[in-house]
Amino acid sequence: MLVAASAFVVALGTPAAQNAPTAKVTASLGRVFGHELAVDTVRIDTTNVIRVRRGDSLLGFAQVRNVKGKDQPITFLVAIDPEARLRDVDILVYREPYGGEVAYESWRRQFRGKGPGDPIQLGRDIRGISGATISVNSVTDGVRRALAELAQWRKQGLLH
Amino acid sequence: MALTWSDVPRPLRALAGWLTVVQVVGYTTSLVFVWWTTRLVPSGIGAHYRGADPAATEGTMQFAKSFGEMLTITHTHLLAMAVIFAVTGAGVALCGSISERWRRVLIAEPFVALLVSFASMWLMRYADPRFAWLLEASSLVMALTFYLQSALVLRELRATRREVSL
Numbered sequence: 001m002l003v004a005a006s007a008f009v010v011a012l013g014t015p016a017a018q019n020a021p022t023a024k025v026t027a028s029l030g031r032v033f034g035h036e037l038a039v040d041t042v043r044i045d046t047t048n049v050i051r052v053r054r055g056d057s058l059l060g061f062a063q064v065r066n067v068k069g070k071d072q073p074i075t076f077l078v079a080i081d082p083e084a085r086l087r088d089v090d091i092l093v094y095r096e097p098y099g100g101e102v103a104y105e106s107w108r109r110q111f112r113g114k115g116p117g118d119p120i121q122l123g124r125d126i127r128g129i130s131g132a133t134i135s136v137n138s139v140t141d142g143v144r145r146a147l148a149e150l151a152q153w154r155k156q157g158l159l160h
Numbered sequence: 161m162a163l164t165w166s167d168v169p170r171p172l173r174a175l176a177g178w179l180t181v182v183q184v185v186g187y188t189t190s191l192v193f194v195w196w197t198t199r200l201v202p203s204g205i206g207a208h209y210r211g212a213d214p215a216a217t218e219g220t221m222q223f224a225k226s227f228g229e230m231l232t233i234t235h236t237h238l239l240a241m242a243v244i245f246a247v248t249g250a251g252v253a254l255c256g257s258i259s260e261r262w263r264r265v266l267i268a269e270p271f272v273a274l275l276v277s278f279a280s281m282w283l284m285r286y287a288d289p290r291f292a293w294l295l296e297a298s299s300l301v302m303a304l305t306f307y308l309q310s311a312l313v314l315r316e317l318r319a320t321r322r323e324v325s326l
Contacts, residue, residue: 097232101223106214128220130197130208131229 021093025050025064025077028090032079033059044158049150051159058082061150061159067142069096070134078143084151086114089143099135107136111143116151120144164256165320176251177317183244184310191303202292209285230285234278245270248306251313258312266309273302 029037033052037059041048050062062079072095079087089111091103101107110126119125120143128136153159165173191200198204207217211224225233249267252258258266276298284291 097228100226101221104223107221127214127218130220130222131225 024092028077028092029062029079032062032077032088032090042159044153049153049159052079060087061154063146063150064092065142065146067138069094069099069138072096074102074135074138074142076139076142078146078150080147080150080154082154084116084147084154086111086143086147088112089139091139094135096135099129099132101129101132102135102139114147116148120147162256162260163254165254165316166256166323168254173317173320177314179247180251180310180313180317183247184307187244187303187306194299200296202289202296205292205295206284206289209281210289225285230282234281238274238278241274242271245274245306248309248313251316252309255312255316257316257319266305266312269305270302270309273298273305277302 029039029050029052034054036054038053038055040051042051042061043049047063050064052059052062060079060081062077064075064077066073066075068074073093074091074095075093077090077092079090081087089108091108094100094103107127107129111120114120114125120140122128122137122140126136126140150159165176168176194200198208207222209225209230212222214221249270252263252266255263277295280291280294280298284295
């Protein structure tokens with residue numbers, strides 16, 4: 001069960017996250033970090049980052065972002081552990097008629113454990129999906145940028 | 161009296177000739193695309209529509225086509241290819257040098273092959289992957305008929321041009 005779920009109201013106040021239903025974010029955090037979570041938000045410049053704890057232990061951070069697919073935004077959650085390694089990526093809202101395979105577990109699991117020093121590039125350490133090239137490129141680029149920023153903020157002590 | 165290409169005005173014959181050439185280029189490009197995505201083998205066709213285990217394959221992942229994607233592929237191809245074969249069929253119908261019986265066979269065959277191909281595509285996706293063989297066979301017959309139709313139309317147009325100039 002998530003404690004302090006009302007914190008999502010703040011977390012979802014960012015423009016990038018406005019189209020992600022709170023219930024989906026809650027469910028996604030539960031899938032990524034497990035249960036008995038306590039969450040709050042950390043504001044950095046104009047954006048919010050979700051901080052996830054269990055008891056006194058810091059489990060990591062998560063952020064809801066949008067990237068542009070072929071025509072529509074793809075809303076996804078990116079989660080890192082305290083060492084700034086990718087814990088998981090979750091597709092929260094997919095709006096295009098094609099390319100929804102980016103939400104499949106077997107594709108998303110490629111991101112787990114990657115750090116800011118990894119390429120995270122299609123064709124190098126990320127495999128593509130037949131028929132979903134644009135969405136694969138968009139999400140891969142979005143995850144790489146999100147990880148770089150989260151790792152940088154963590155290094156700067158803005159996320160603690 | 162049966163209408164043949166020699167009864168058709170010259171500008172319309174020119175239109176038919178160029179349309180046939182462009183259709184041949186377009187059809188060939190679509191075959192190259194199918195080769196690119198399936199390697200034109202039943203196992204590749206099966207993987208394209210039914211997906212392949214990501215852990216057992218390398219490179220680009222292939223997932224099973226959704227019901228919506230199957231519907232989209234079916235209606236766009238059926239409607240577009242019906243128009244292509246209506247054009248080539250009309251061309252064959254005007255070929256006076258071929259017997260009427262063969263013209264009727266050549267006109268009907270691609271439409272039958274179209275229906276068999278897309279029925280086998282659905283059966284392969286949802287019933288048994290071995291229907292990929294039927295899909296491959298019917299698509300092959302359809303392609304061969306298309307090239308034969310196009311060759312006959314171009315040959316007839318060329319012969320008609322010679323007749324007129326004589």
